[in-house]
Amino acid sequence: xxxxxxxxxxxxxxxxxxxxxxxxxxxxxxxxxxxxxxxxxxxxxxxxxxxxxxxxxxxxxxxxxxxxxxxxxxxxxxxxxxxxxxxxxxxxxxxxxxxxxxxxxxxxxxxxxxxxxxxxxxxxxxxxxxxxxxxxxxxxxxxxxxxxxxxxxxxxxxxxxxxxxxxxxxxxxxxxxxxxxxxxxxxxxxxxxxxxxxxxxxxxxxxxxxxxxxxxxxxxxxxxxxxxxxxxxxxxxxxxxxxxxxxxxxxxxxxxxxxxxxxxxxxxxxxxxxxxxxxxxxxxxxxxxxxxxxxxxxxxxxxxxxxxxxxxxxxxxxxxxxxxxxxxxxxxxxxxxxxxxxxxxxxxxxxxxxxxxxxxxxxxxxxxxxxxxxxxxxxxxxxxxxxxxxxxxxxxxxxxxxxxxxxxxxxxxxxxxxxxxxxxxxxxxxxxxxxxxxxxxxxxxxxxxxxxxxxxxxxxxxxxxxxxxxxxxxxxxxxxxxxxxxxxxxxxxxxxxxxxxxxxxxxxxxxxxxxxxxxxxxxxxxxxxxxxxxxxxxxxxxxxxxxxxxxxxxxxxxxxxxxxxxxxxxxxxxxxxxxxxxxxxxxxxxxxxxxxxxxxxxxxxxxxxxxxxxxxxxxxxxxxxxxxxxxxxxxxxxxxxxxxxxxxxxxxxxxxxxxxxxxxxxxxxxxxxxxxxxxxxxxxxxxxxxxxxxxxxxxxxxxxxxxxxxxxxxxxxxxxxxxxxxxxxxxxxxxxxxxxxxxxxxxxxxxxxxxxxxxxxxxxxxxxxxxxxxxxxxxxxxxx
Amino acid sequence: xxxxxxxxxxxxxxxxxxxxxxxxxxxxxxxxxxxxxxxxxxxxxxxxxxxxxxxxxxxxxxxxxxxxxxxxxxxxxxxxxxxxxxxxxxxxxxxxxxxxxxxxxxxxxxxxxxxxxxxxxxxxxxxxxxxxxxxxxxxxxxxxxxxxxxxxxxxxxxxxxxxx
Numbered sequence: 001x002x003x004x005x006x007x008x009x010x011x012x013x014x015x016x017x018x019x020x021x022x023x024x025x026x027x028x029x030x031x032x033x034x035x036x037x038x039x040x041x042x043x044x045x046x047x048x049x050x051x052x053x054x055x056x057x058x059x060x061x062x063x064x065x066x067x068x069x070x071x072x073x074x075x076x077x078x079x080x081x082x083x084x085x086x087x088x089x090x091x092x093x094x095x096x097x098x099x100x101x102x103x104x105x106x107x108x109x110x111x112x113x114x115x116x117x118x119x120x121x122x123x124x125x126x127x128x129x130x131x132x133x134x135x136x137x138x139x140x141x142x143x144x145x146x147x148x149x150x151x152x153x154x155x156x157x158x159x160x161x162x163x164x165x166x167x168x169x170x171x172x173x174x175x176x177x178x179x180x181x182x183x184x185x186x187x188x189x190x191x192x193x194x195x196x197x198x199x200x201x202x203x204x205x206x207x208x209x210x211x212x213x214x215x216x217x218x219x220x221x222x223x224x225x226x227x228x229x230x231x232x233x234x235x236x237x238x239x240x241x242x243x244x245x246x247x248x249x250x251x252x253x254x255x256x257x258x259x260x261x262x263x264x265x266x267x268x269x270x271x272x273x274x275x276x277x278x279x280x281x282x283x284x285x286x287x288x289x290x291x292x293x294x295x296x297x298x299x300x301x302x303x304x305x306x307x308x309x310x311x312x313x314x315x316x317x318x319x320x321x322x323x324x325x326x327x328x329x330x331x332x333x334x335x336x337x338x339x340x341x342x343x344x345x346x347x348x349x350x351x352x353x354x355x356x357x358x359x360x361x362x363x364x365x366x367x368x369x370x371x372x373x374x375x376x377x378x379x380x381x382x383x384x385x386x387x388x389x390x391x392x393x394x395x396x397x398x399x400x401x402x403x404x405x406x407x408x409x410x411x412x413x414x415x416x417x418x419x420x421x422x423x424x425x426x427x428x429x430x431x432x433x434x435x436x437x438x439x440x441x442x443x444x445x446x447x448x449x450x451x452x453x454x455x456x457x458x459x460x461x462x463x464x465x466x467x468x469x470x471x472x473x474x475x476x477x478x479x480x481x482x483x484x485x486x487x488x489x490x491x492x493x494x495x496x497x498x499x500x501x502x503x504x505x506x507x508x509x510x511x512x513x514x515x516x517x518x519x520x521x522x523x524x525x526x527x528x529x530x531x532x533x534x535x536x537x538x539x540x541x542x543x544x545x546x547x548x549x550x551x552x553x554x555x556x557x558x559x560x561x562x563x564x565x566x567x568x569x570x571x572x573x574x575x576x577x578x579x580x581x582x583x584x585x586x587x588x589x590x591x592x593x594x595x596x597x598x599x600x601x602x603x604x605x606x607x608x609x610x611x612x613x614x615x616x617x618x619x620x621x622x623x624x625x626x627x628x629x630x631x632x633x634x635x636x637x638x639x640x641x642x643x644x645x646x647x648x649x650x651x652x653x654x655x656x657x658x659x660x661x662x663x664x665x666x667x668x669x670x671x672x673x674x675x676x677x678x679x680x681x682x683x684x685x686x687x688x689x690x691x692x693x694x695x696x697x698x699x700x701x702x703x704x705x706x707x708x709x710x711x712x713x714x715x716x717x718x719x720x721x722x723x724x725x726x727x728x729x730x731x732x733x734x735x736x737x738x739x740x741x742x743x744x745x746x747x748x749x750x751x752x753x754x755x756x757x758x759x760x761x762x763x764x765x766x767x768x769x770x771x772x773x774x775x776x777x778x779x780x781x782x783x784x
Numbered sequence: 785x786x787x788x789x790x791x792x793x794x795x796x797x798x799x800x801x802x803x804x805x806x807x808x809x810x811x812x813x814x815x816x817x818x819x820x821x822x823x824x825x826x827x828x829x830x831x832x833x834x835x836x837x838x839x840x841x842x843x844x845x846x847x848x849x850x851x852x853x854x855x856x857x858x859x860x861x862x863x864x865x866x867x868x869x870x871x872x873x874x875x876x877x878x879x880x881x882x883x884x885x886x887x888x889x890x891x892x893x894x895x896x897x898x899x900x901x902x903x904x905x906x907x908x909x910x911x912x913x914x915x916x917x918x919x920x921x922x923x924x925x926x927x928x929x930x931x932x933x934x935x936x937x938x939x940x941x942x943x944x945x946x947x948x
Binding site: 255714 | 822823824826827828831861862874879881884890893913921922923925926928
């Protein structure tokens with residue numbers, strides 16, 4: 001009998017199980033933060049924002065605003081003196097003495113309606129002394145630039161971030177490997193290029209929203225759409241002088257994040273205002289316009305590359321300088337500069353490297369994490385240089401990449417060795433899928449066709465000790481409840497948690513649910529849902545917690561049956577013995593235990609498993625050289641290629657085919673891995689062809705969907721192909737590593753390389769709009 | 785502010801709602817009758833997350849005043865499914881993996897259903913055109929387009945119309 005059950009077993013890991021939250025999302029039943037109902041006590045908040053990119057606040061008069069009927073509280077920076085920030089505590093919740101970008105919060109109002117709160121903003125008088133702004137990162141590092149954070153030396157900062165006090169440099173990451181200066185003479189080809197990558201916005205469909213309530217004891221609840229409930233608990237509590245356990249963050253379904261809902265941005269404003277109106281929930285919801293210029297934006301980048309190879313095409317040297325336009329506060333952005341610094345060679349083995357990555361304060365919107373965390377911006381130029389260098393040395397771009405790409409045990413730019421990696425497989429598979437080397441004729445006489453490829457790498461950028469935890473319990477029916485503190489942003493974190501728990505315990509996928517919403521009071525700790533780290537890190541915690549359950553179950557049954565746990569297994573929710581062929585369903589033992597064999601009482605009790613995971617071998621990187629054994633946990637690598645057509649009459653680019661291959665170690669849910677590859681490719685396409693937060697004198701010129709265009713259903717490739725490569729990650733669950741962010745990193749340079757293939761033109765930065773392409777073709781004499 | 789008493793049929797239920805003159809249909813659905821499946825992504829008629837069916841036509845409910853809806857029939861995402869049976873487009877979008885964060889999904893489902901109502905056998909081009917007003921940042925749209933194709937097949941199979 002037991003044998004029959006075994007034959008029916010299949011593990012849900014590696015299966016494309018349907019999303020665990022799909023049904024509630026298609027019926028309108030899924031609850032997002034703005035859907036929560038708070039009744040009549042609810043107050044609405046609006047924020048008075050700086051109209052200047054840089055100014056001293058001389059005086060704020062809130063008397064008239066406070067007197068407006070319906071206004072319950074008006075707060076300013078004078079009410080909250082604590083700094084806040086993830087890696088560098090460089091901002092106040094409300095500005096105190098100085099504003100540093102257009103949109104910087106100066107005052108907050110809570111009122112009985114949004115209209116009254118908005119009206120009250122106009123009644124707040126703020127007197128400014130306007131200061132000269134910094135609007136370019138290279139100007140920002142020059143001695144001529146005004147210093148935007150004179151207190152930089154006093155800010156609390158993470159040990160691996162290196163601010164330069166008295167300047168606008170909030171982090172300078174240095175990479176020094178080999179001897180670059182003497183390597184240039186040995187190069188047969190050298191390329192030197194500069195690129196400007198504009199700011200863009202994450203554009204989650206759900207705008208930022210936070211509701212906060214402070215009770216009479218001073219305990220705080222924050223309901224918010226968040227990638228980082230635990231980091232928000234920690235940072236907001238610290239800034240407001242609260243104990244972390246007195247702060248509770250509840251995060252319902254998240255309507256897209258892409259990094260923008262990581263760390264802390266507007267959530268602290270809602271909490272600060274709520275502290276002045278105890279007992280009332282206070283709701284702050286960003287308008288779409290505010291979303292564009294007051295939420296995190298993706299930092300701008302000015303990048304200078306110099307690289308060379310020998311006559312055989314082997315890369316010999318790179319000298320790269322990155323100036324990140326970090327914006328007014330770089331509390332999170334400093335680590336983007338770091339990540340780009342240690343990854344500055346791209347996925348290639350280069351013996352001599354000099355890299356400098358500067359995070360620079362400017363009077364632009366606040367730069368923060370966005371899908372790829374510096375990698376899309378950095379690879380945008382790097383991967384075009386690779387094509388140019390290949391061309392110059394007379395090699396095919398694919399062969400050039402195959403020759404130079406990282407292989408297992410290659411020496412990394414940071415000095416350590418590469419773990420097992422399938423990048424060369426990715427290159428080959430993508431080249432085959434895009435039919436590299438075969439030039440198809442254009443679809444019309446007024447079109448030119450081209451193909452382009454780009455490779456990428458990205459490590460989770462995080463502190464060395466970012467941890468995950470999980471719990472697992474079972475109900476009377478034997479079904480499983482998995483507690484996680486990581487968030488499902490749409491990427492499928494809850495689904496793969498259920499798959500891993502089901503596979504580890506030996507129950508069907510359908511028997512597992514995930515305890516949502518994430519609530520810091522009940523959910524286990526998770527650092528943040530960022531860095532494409534959940535499948536790997538949280539996945540390990542889920543596996544460990546489920547193994548804990550499994551061990552307790554098997555020990556209990558072994559004792560009851562007088563057998564050894566090694567002879568037992570759990571199959572389809574039934575504990576079976578291979579020795580005695582006995583069986584017992586989990587539901588008969590997970591709550592009430594089992595009677596002792598001698599009848600003298602009961603063993604066991606409600607089963608509860610716990611598990612955690614934290615990397616324990618990350619060494620950090622030397623401050624002067626960026627060298628060390630194990631600076632990051634791992635790298636996910638991959639390749640994308642596109643085939644496109646340029647319309648000679650309009651300059652419009654149509655992406656005909658997009659191909660991607662990523663080495664994900666192991667696809668826990670292959671369909672969802674492919675869905676990440678497709679969604680990332682289209683987001684990358686969108687950033688390449690359309691997106692650009694237009695900044696003029698510090699003002700965002702296009703804060704709406706009309707003026708800031710993102711890809712629609714009519715812009716996507718006619719065909720997309722996603723290829724999974726699986727070279728296992730030694731410490732990943734089933735060998736898995738992350739892929740969520742990676743899927744947009746190589747898209748832009750692949751498109752740029754394809755544009756060059758089609759019309760022979762390169763640009764110093766995106767977006768490659770029809771207008772820009774057409775004018776360039778006019779300049780080049782391709783069209784008249 | 786003037787208030788108006790209006791009669792509407794929402795998802796086959798007759799409702800009487802008192803609405804201020806400046807209230808949008810989206811606000812009425814989300815706040816007055818607590819049908820929060822309809823999402824607010826921009827309040828400016830640009831993202832499509834608030835799409836509902838108004839007298840059989842898909843509209844951005846943030847661009848319609850509630851008071852204009854007196855006597856109207858409205859279908860929201862909550863009204864797509866029968867008692868136990870999901871609409872074919874809901875089934876198809878799950879099967880195709882066309883849902884990620886889910887915030888655009890209600891609007892996408894309504895637009896897709898409206899497209900299939902007026903064109904039971906749309907070409908891929910027509911599907912892409914039909915969804916152009918619904919922004920999605922997660923999926924890359926391909927699986928959504930696949931889902932609409934599949935739903936058309938299911939519907940035609942159910943109604944006995946031959947698919948080509």
